[in-house]
Amino acid sequence: MPKMIVSIDGVVIKEVQLTKDRTTLGRRPYNDVVIDNLAVSGEHAVLQMTGADVHIEDLNSTNGTYINGKAIKKQLLKHNDTIEVGKHKIKFLNELAGAGFEKTQVFRAPHVTADHPPVGGAAIKVISGAAAGREVTLVKVVTTIGKPGVAVASITRRPHGYVVALVEGVNKPLLNGVALEAEPQMLGDGDILELAGTKMQFVML
DSSP states (O other), X not given: OOEEEEEETTEEEEEEEOOSSXXXXXXXXXXXXXXXXXXXXXXOXXXXXXXXXXEEEEXXXXXXXXXXXXXXXXXXXXXXXXXXXXXXXXXXXXXXXSOHHHHHHHHTTTSOOTTSOOOOOEEEEEOSSTTTTOEEEOOSSEEEEEETTTEEEEEEEEXXXXXXXXXXXXXXXXXXXXXXXXXXXXXXXXXXXXXXXXXXXXXXX
């Protein structure tokens, strides 16, 4: 089944399975794939699936849609193509059309190998604000936290541990009192994250 991996500044923020014949992409919340960034138009592009083929069409967006660095109006997507909308990059993976070797390369990083012991579980515990006391177990490879448009960070599970990075926001999230940047930072047990006035603690389980 075709899949898209959405990232910004090298940090994966979501994975989307293409299950419908028509999938819309844009900033507005009613899109199938919502990318909350001002560089992305409200209705930016549409993906149309016919059998194993997926076409992408730009919907007269303000900043355009790019495939592998070239501006397009409508184009058939190939396995491993990189779609660019605003500052976001979307890796297109079509398992039906792609070779197994390429697929293994793409997904190698999240999997545990003999060189890396398994990473234990972790959770985020809210310690201030209206949701104080709530604990969220990090079950996904990538978990985004915060308020879109204010401060958003992503926590990614890697073979050697967990990292946190800035996704977007006017007010940068804080890690132990220091502003986060796009460059991923390693998380340690007991680290304190602060986003949009809410403090959270990272805990290893």
